[in-house]
Amino acid sequence: MSRPDLLARMAQAQAARAEAGLLRRLRGVAAVDGAYVVMDGRRLLSFASNDYLGLAQHxxxxxxxxxxxxxxxxxxxxxxxxxxxxxxxxxxxxxxxxxxxxxxxxxxxxxxxxxxxxxxxxxxxxxxxxxxxxxxxxxxxxxxxxxxxxxxxxxxxxxxxxxxxxxxxxxxxxxxxxxxxxxxxxxxxxxxxxxxxxxxxxxxxxxxxxxxxxxxxxxxxxxxxxxxxxxxxxxxxxxxxxxxxxxxxxxxxxxxxxxxxxxxxxxxxxxxxxxxxxxxxxxxxxxxxxxESWRRERLQILIRHLRAGAAERGLQLLPSRSAIQPLLVGDSEVALGLSRALELRGYYVPAIRPPTVPADKARLRITLSALHSEAMVEQLLDALQAANV
The missing domain is CATH 3.40.640.10 (Type I PLP-dependent aspartate aminotransferase-like (Major domain))
Incomplete structure (x- = not known):
């Protein structure tokens, strides 16, 4: 009886994950400018950063x-x-x-x-x-x-x-x-x-x-x-x-x-x-x-603006008062499709899927930063509405 091949076993697990639409992939960022990133040759307004106070480029x-x-x-x-x-x-x-x-x-x-x-x-x-x-x-x-x-x-x-x-x-x-x-x-x-x-x-x-x-x-x-x-x-x-x-x-x-x-x-x-x-x-x-408390104050203004705008548009944000504002989607493939649709409109909002979140709890994880403006948040809300979330 031969031993299992560890690399082959991992490859099988990877293939199963790909089949389920749960495969992760690395994407390189070519440049960063405030709240914007350049990925695959496109300048995108990012709502994926944990740079909540906007200090990484200070x-x-x-x-x-x-x-x-x-x-x-x-x-x-x-x-x-x-x-x-x-x-x-x-x-x-x-x-x-x-x-x-x-x-x-x-x-x-x-x-x-x-x-x-x-x-x-x-x-x-x-x-x-x-x-x-x-x-x-x-x-x-x-x-x-x-x-x-x-x-x-x-x-x-x-x-x-x-x-x-x-x-x-x-x-x-x-x-x-x-x-x-x-x-x-x-x-x-x-x-x-x-x-x-x-x-x-x-x-x-x-x-x-x-x-x-x-x-x-x-x-x-x-x-x-x-x-x-x-x-x-x-x-x-x-x-x-x-x-x-x-x-x-x-x-x-x-x-x-x-x-x-x-x-x-x-x-x-x-x-x-x-x-x-x-x-x-x-x-x-x-x-x-x-x-510099104004950074936290600005963040709170943006959180309130996003949540109010989402409610007006019928978008289902999970209950959160932090800078992390998840938009619950459910199905992983649908979440991926929405993320791609937003990217085509110039916004980077990654889909989060199992096993990072529970089954049937895929979402778009929107994160806000003091680098964002209310106008940027409004643009994202319009893009989400246009994507038929």
Missing amino acids: PRLREALVDAAQRWGVGATAAHLLGGHRAPHKALEQALADWTGRERALLFSSGYLANVGVLVALLRDGDLCLQDKLNHACLIDGARLSGSTLKRYVHADAASAQRQLAAMPEAAALLATDGVFSMDGDVAPLVELAALCREHGATLHVDDAHGIGVLGRDGAGSLIEAGLSQDDAPVLMATLGKALGSAGAFVAGSANLIDGLVQFARSHVYTTAMPPAVAAATLVAVDIARH
Whole structure:
């Protein structure tokens, strides 16, 4: 009996995905100009970026990046513990801790690495990792790698989470949730989940990738908006490549948490540090995000404008008050067709299909940025109506 050929097996799975109309493909962007991208030789108005505050091309970030590259070079050359931790990294960690109201912060090279690192460091065999059904994939993968028992509760349903916690009363437990859900755009019931964790002695871990910079006082995120402290939610993870327009991620919490992660978060210990120039640029982004509140105010105006215009045109947006405004379509092929129709009209709005979203929940994921204008939003709404959504 011969062993299965792994590459052949993967090719079969790929063929099945193509047959189902779910095949993903990479598309290159040739140029970026504000809210516009050039793809396949066409200039398109993009509603697909997570650059919520419009900082990725900001001249101050560019200048900080270039200046730091002149001083520090391009790469960090080593992991943080082996000489890769430079002055810009230290300054950024201090700024992130101060912004989010926490004792300390620790940089990771990506949000995926941050969540996996935390869960593997904290959880062991026999522990319970309880997660929202719509959590990001990296939280799911982190729980699996940790060896803990993974249980998933009904999306945004604290009562469902309570039943799961009560079923394993003796196990050490961590409850992980997105702050803002990346595909639906809604905000987790953080106050209820924090109360639940206090009641059951569980640790609350919040992935605020899509909340940081956008929600809360000074843009400090969904936990600050909910009035929750470090004691209420001991583990905060957020990314630097969305509202902050840069790259990488951080975990913020108590000094004990951060000291422990330096020892036991393998994805931090064994990964080259982010380039110092990126850290320097991100430090500027944090300053802008904190103090230029007009960017968040503009974003809120655009969100209200889009939702009101969609309602007037009979377009079915999912309930969301964030910059992520999904237009539910259902069928994957129909969603792809609508995305192509919009592209022909000059708009880039990708179709999101299973397995990224549940079966029969394909959608157009419209994301807004402070770079957009109300006129741009109105044009998109007209294009959606013309495409017979």
